[in-house]
Amino acid sequence: MGDRPTRSRVPWLPSENPVRFLPRTGEAASGKWFSGNENGEYSLPDPELLRTAYRKMVVGRRFDAQATALARQGRLAVHPSSLGQEACQIGAALALRPTDWLFPTYRDCVALVSRGIDPVEALTLLRGxxxxxxxxxxxxxxxxxTPLATHTAHAAGLAHGERLKGTDTVALALLGDGATSEGDFHEALGLAGVLKAPVVFLVQNNGYAISVPFAAQSAAPALAYKGVGYGVRSEQVDGNDAVALIAVLHKAVESARAGDGPWLIEAHTYRMAAHTSADDPSRYRSAEEAEAWRDRDPVERLESWLMERQFLTSAEVMEIAAEAEAYAAGVRVRLAEDPAVDPRGLVDHVFSTPTPQLTEQCAALEGC
Structure with missing residues (x-):
């Protein structure tokens, strides 16, 4: 057996500090990069794209709050809030082309509506x-x-399949820090690395796998280092900094599209609400911790930065807030309706080729 090929580990290592462009609330803003981009590896996104991101984040946050209220009213079975993680989800949606694929989790409804999915249909999983x-x-x-990490293998497989078909499609999988402890996650990274699949894995590390803190999940200095062992280019970014997220995700997606292989990106963020509407986070994290993270609110940070540079006006902020309120009101009204369901739809998508028994059942439904 000949010598095995070796490759430099440097290109796969994440930045020592999370990439961050925006100041935190209360910090003095300046024109310099704050960390993780000392070599200018990531470019500042177009201001118009950042304005779009801000609008989608505001609308998404109001939609999320409306869904939480609907769950408390019993009109949704449960709701896993995205509060505090809007930058991750909007950044992911904006990094993709319409021909690319997004692989979301149960917490990613904000990403769904940003991708153009009807908000009521986005809540179907939670409504039953x-x-x-x-x-x-x-x-x-x-x-x-819903199961942790199972979709990561789906994303890697689809991405590889698209490349075999000769397309330039990229897949992006959203996941949480808890999913990185699952075997499916490691299998997906191994597969993607070997195949150089055009896939990006975005870990929204909000510090807790339900109630289990990050320190009890991994001894690694950062989850981004888990990609290095699989030959997957890795990076870590401030997950509450929409500017940095969009910059890093854009580079990762286009790098994967160009055939450079997969990326693993860890976004350091925080779940500002409960795990779900059935959870009590005060049982496992302190009020002081939650309050400290509120100073890093992704929506407020982006708004302040845009207004300081005169990319956004006070009038536009009010206009976007009104748009978000109207959007939420529309969801509220439509979920109060109970449209008649065609019973024939109950057997759709059960089998790719209907069985004789299913065909017989469909005929019976026709006679109802």
């Missing part, structure tokens, strides 16, 4: 409706994944 919700193929968005 009889129909199937949004069409994954139309929106190039996989069904929301």
């Amino acid at each position: 409706d009889a129909h199937c919700g949004y069409d994954p193929v139309t929106h190039r968005t996989a069904p929301q994944c």
Whole structure:
């Protein structure tokens, strides 16, 4: 057996500090990069794109708050809030082309609506409706994944398949820090690394896997280092800094598209709400910790930065807030309706080729 090929480990290592462009609340803003971008590896996104990100984050946050209220009213079975993680989800959606694929989890409804999915259909998983919700193929968005990390292998496989078909499609999988402890995550990284699949894994590290803190999940200095052993380019970024996220994600997606292989990105963020509407976070984290993270609010940080540079006006802030309120009101009204469901839809998407028994059942439904 000949010598095994070796490659430099340097390109795969993440930045020593999370990439950060924006000051935190209360910090003096300046024109310099704050950390992780000392060599200018990541470019400042176009201001118009950042304005779009801000609008989507504000609308997404109001949509999320409305969904939380609906869960408390019993109109949703449960709701896992995205509060505090809007920059991650909007950044992911904006980094993709319409032809790319997004692989979301149960917490990523804000990413779904940002991708153009009807907000009521985005809540189907949480409502327990009889129909199937949004069409994954139309929106190039996989069904929301409830089991941790299983969708990471799906993303890697789809990305490799698209490359075999000769397309330039990229897949992006959203996941939480808890998912990195699952075997599926490691299998997906191994597969993606070997195949150089055009896939990006974005870990929204909000510090807790339900109630288990990060320190009890991993001894690694950062989750981003887990990609290095699989030959996956890795990076870490301030997950509450929309500017840095968009810059890093854009480079990762286009690098994967160009054939440079997969990326693992760890976004350091915080879940400002409970794990779900059925959770009490005060049992496992302190009020002081939560308050400290509120000073890093991703929406407020982006708003302040845009206004300081005159990319956003006070009038536009009010206009976007009104748009968000109208959006939430529309969701509230539509979820109060109970449209008649065609019973024939109950057997759709059960088998790719209907069985004789299913065909017989469909005929019976026709006679109802």
